[in-house]
Amino acid sequence: MIELKVLIVVLGLSVIxxxxxxxxxxxFSAEADxxxxxxxxxxxxxxxxxxPNIWLFALxxxxxxYWGGRKDSNPLAFYLLLLMIIxxxxxxxxxxxxxxxxxxxxxxxxxFCVLIPAAWRLRKSPDPDRIRGLRGTDLLLLxxxxxxxxxxxxxxxxxxxxxxxxxxxxxxxxxxxxxxxVYVLYYVATRGGKTRGAIREALAAFVLSCALMATVAxxxxxxxxxxxxxxxxxxxxxxxxxxxxxxxxxxRAEASSGQPLALGFLLTVALGFWLYLRSRITxxxxxxxxVTLVLLxxxxxxxxxxxxxxxxxxxxxxxxxxxxxxxxxxxxxxxVILLLGGLVLLSPFGTKLRAALPFSDPNSAxxxxxxxxxxxxxxxxxxxxxxxLLGDQLALSDMQDLRQGEGIIDVVNTYLGVALFYGxxxxxxxxxxxxxxxxxxxxxxRLLSPSDSDDTLLAIALAATVIGTIILLADSSFRSAPKCxxxxxxxxxxxxxxxxxxxxxxAVSGTEMQRKSSIAVPESx
Numbered sequence: 001m002i003e004l005k006v007l008i009v010v011l012g013l014s015v016i017x018x019x020x021x022x023x024x025x026x027x028f029s030a031e032a033d034x035x036x037x038x039x040x041x042x043x044x045x046x047x048x049x050x051x052p053n054i055w056l057f058a059l060x061x062x063x064x065x066y067w068g069g070r071k072d073s074n075p076l077a078f079y080l081l082l083l084m085i086i087x088x089x090x091x092x093x094x095x096x097x098x099x100x101x102x103x104x105x106x107x108x109x110x111x112f113c114v115l116i117p118a119a120w121r122l123r124k125s126p127d128p129d130r131i132r133g134l135r136g137t138d139l140l141l142l143x144x145x146x147x148x149x150x151x152x153x154x155x156x157x158x159x160x161x162x163x164x165x166x167x168x169x170x171x172x173x174x175x176x177x178x179x180x181x182v183y184v185l186y187y188v189a190t191r192g193g194k195t196r197g198a199i200r201e202a203l204a205a206f207v208l209s210c211a212l213m214a215t216v217a218x219x220x221x222x223x224x225x226x227x228x229x230x231x232x233x234x235x236x237x238x239x240x241x242x243x244x245x246x247x248x249x250x251x252r253a254e255a256s257s258g259q260p261l262a263l264g265f266l267l268t269v270a271l272g273f274w275l276y277l278r279s280r281i282t283x284x285x286x287x288x289x290x291v292t293l294v295l296l297x298x299x300x301x302x303x304x305x306x307x308x309x310x311x312x313x314x315x316x317x318x319x320x321x322x323x324x325x326x327x328x329x330x331x332x333x334x335x336v337i338l339l340l341g342g343l344v345l346l347s348p349f350g351t352k353l354r355a356a357l358p359f360s361d362p363n364s365a366x367x368x369x370x371x372x373x374x375x376x377x378x379x380x381x382x383x384x385x386x387x388x389l390l391g392d393q394l395a396l397s398d399m400q401d402l403r404q405g406e407g408i409i410d411v412v413n414t415y416l417g418v419a420l421f422y423g424x425x426x427x428x429x430x431x432x433x434x435x436x437x438x439x440x441x442x443x444x445x446r447l448l449s450p451s452d453s454d455d456t457l458l459a460i461a462l463a464a465t466v467i468g469t470i471i472l473l474a475d476s477s478f479r480s481a482p483k484c485x486x487x488x489x490x491x492x493x494x495x496x497x498x499x500x501x502x503x504x505x506x507a508v509s510g511t512e513m514q515r516k517s518s519i520a521v522p523e524s525x
Contacts, residue, residue, distance in 0.1 A: 003234075007049040007225050013215050014042065015388075018289060020206055027281050028197075028204035033073055037081045037205070040068045041212075046382035047087045054235045057086075058104060060276050062113050069114035076192045077205035079114050080488070084209055084266070087258040087513040088480040089235045104176055106254060107484055115184045118411065122191045131191050131498050136436055137490065141186060145178040153393045153421045185484060186491045201282065202492065203273040206485070209269035211291060214298025221301035227254045231415065237420040253301040258480060265482040266305030267299040269489060272465030273312045276458050306475030314468035321445075373428045374461030375400055379413075380420050391423035414473040434475070437493040438466055444500050453502060462493045 011401075018038050025034050044061050051057040065082070072078040083106075086361050090105035102108075151175070152166030162440040193199045220226050229242045243254045252260035274295060299307060381394050381404060393397075402409050403481055419427045441463045448456050469486060476482060 003049050011226060013219060014212055017212050017215050021211060022288055023284055024281060025204060025208055029201045036068060037078055040064055041082060041085060044085055053244040054091050055091055058109055065113035069118060074198055074201050075114055075118035076202045078176045078190055079110055080206040081204055081209045083484060084256045084481055086214055087231045087256050099234055102173060109181045110231060111184055115188050116483050119184050135434055137494050140429050140433040147422055148173040148178060151390060151422060153394055165217060174202035182487055186487050189488050189491030190495045192491060196499055199492055199496055204277055207270045207274050210267050211294050213255040214267055216255040217298040217301050224251050247303040247332055250303060252303045255320050260302045261304045261476050262480060264299055264302035264304030265476055266485060267295055267491050268307040268311045268468060269465055269485050271295050271311050272461060272468055275318050275462035279457055310468040310471045313471055314464045317467050318415060318460055364509050380416050384419050387423060389423045391421045391426055395419055395420050414478040434470055437490055438463055440497050444497060458496055462496060465489060466493060
C-alpha cells in the first residue's frame with residue numbers, strides 16, 4: 001500500500017511536469033520521440049514501484065529500453081531522460097561456478113540496453129562528419145581507465161572483512177566495467193552529437209529529467225517525506241540510503257538521486273545547460289521562467305552548499321564569458337528567489353534556515369564537517385607524500401580512525417581520492433581530461449564570428465558548466481549519476497568542438513571552390 005501511495009504521488013507530479021514541459025521540449029525534439037520517451041518513463045516508473053526486486057524490474061525493463069533506444073533518433077537523449085528514473089540500487093548478479101561477476105544497477109542496465117547498441121550503430125555509420133579515430137580526451141580517458149584496471153584499490157577492510165588482493169580475472173573485470181560504465185557512454189556522447197541540434201536535444205532531455213526530480217524534491221521537502229528511499233529497503237540496496245538527512249532541522253531532499261549532494265550536483269549541471277537552452281526558445285516566457293524556478297527550488301531544498309556555490313560560479317562564468325545578455329531571465333528568476341528567501345529569513349522559519357547556511361554557528365554540524373574534511377586532507381597528504389607517483393591502493397587501511405558514525409571513511413573530495421589511490425599519474429590524467437576541452441573551447445571562441453552567436457553561447461554554457469563541475473568534484477564523491485553526467489558533459493563539449501571544426505572545414509572548402517570557379521579559363525583551352 002505504501003508503494004502504491006508513493007507511485008500515485010510520483011505519477012501525479014510527473015504528469016503535470018510532462019504536460020507543462022511539452023511545448024518547451026518540442027522546440028528541441030520531434031513529437032514522436034518526446035511521446036515515446038515520456039511513455040517509457042511513465043511505464044518503467046510503474047514497473048519499478050510494483051516490482052518486489054531489481055531482477056523483475058530488469059527483466060521487464062530491458063526489452064523496453066532496447067526497443068526505445070533503437071527507435072529513438074537520439075539515443076543519448078533517451079538515455080539522459082531515463083538516467084534517474086530509479087535510485088542507484090545495485091545488486092550482485094548471481095553466478096554458478098564462479099565467485100562473483102559484477103553488480104547490476106540502472107546505469108549498467110541502460111548501458112547494455114541503450115548505449116552499447118547505439119555505439120555499435122555509430123561505429124558502423126558511414127557518416128563522414130562523425131568523429132573518427134582517437135582524440136586527445138579519448139587517450140586521456142583510456143589511460144585513466146588502464147590505470148584503474150592495473151592498480152587495484154582494495155575496499156575498506158572493515159566492510160570487506162580484511163584486505164582484498166588483485167588477480168588477473170579482477171583486472172579483466174575492472175577493465176570491462178570501465179568500458180561499459182564510462183567509455184561507451186563517452187563514445188556515444190561524442191560520436192552521437194554530430195550536429196548542434198542533436199546536442200541541444202540531449203541537453204534538453206537531461207534538463208527535463210532534472211525538472212522531474214526537482215519537482216519531487218520540492219514535494220519531499222514540504223511534506224518531509226522521501227519518496228524513493230523504500231527502493232533500498234525493498235530491493236536490498238545500501239541501507240544507509242534509507243536514512244533521512246536534515247540540516248538545521250530542514251529535510252534535505254534527494255528524489256531519485258539517492259543522496260542530497262547528488263541531487264544538488266545534477267541540478268547544478270542542469271542549470272548550466274538551461275542557461276543556453278532557454279535562449280533558444282521562442283515565446284513561452286512563463287514556462288521558461290517556471291523551468292528556471294523549479295530547478296532553482298530543487299537545488300535549494302537539497303541544502304547542499306557545494307552545489308549552491310558551483311551554480312553561482314556557473315552563472316558568473318557564463319555572464320563574464322559573454323552570455324550576460326542571454327542570462328537576464330535567469331537573473332530575474334534569481335532575484336525573485338532572493339526576494340522570497342529574504343522574506344522567509346525574516347519569518348519564524350528563518351531561524352532554521354539561517355542555521356543551515358555555512359559558518360552560521362561555530363558549534364553547528366557544518367563546522368564538524370569542515371573539521372572532518374581538514375583531518376581527512378591532512379592524513380591523505382601524508383599518504384600521498386609517501387606514495388607520490390602511483391598512490392597507495394591500501395590507503396583506507398591506514399585511515400581507520402577517520403571512520404564516521406555511519407561506519408564509513410568518507411573521501412568526499414574526488415581529486416583527493418584520485419591522488420590518494422592513483423598518485424600524480426592518475427591526477428594528471430583526470431585533471432587534464434577536464435581542462436583540455438576548456439582550452440580548446442577558448443581557442444574556438446576566438447575564431448567564431450558574431451554571426452555564430454548560437455555556437456558561441458553553447459560553447460560558453462558548456463565551458464561554464466565544466467568550470468562549475470570542477471568545483472563540484474572537490475566537494476563530492478565520484479559515483480552514480482553525477483559520475484555519468486560528468487563524462488557526458490566532457491563528451492558533449494568535445495562533440496560541439498567537433499561540430500565547429502566540421503563547419504569550419506566546410507566553410508574553407510566552400511570558399512576554395514568559389515575561388516577556383518571564379519578564375520577565368522582562356523578560350524584557347
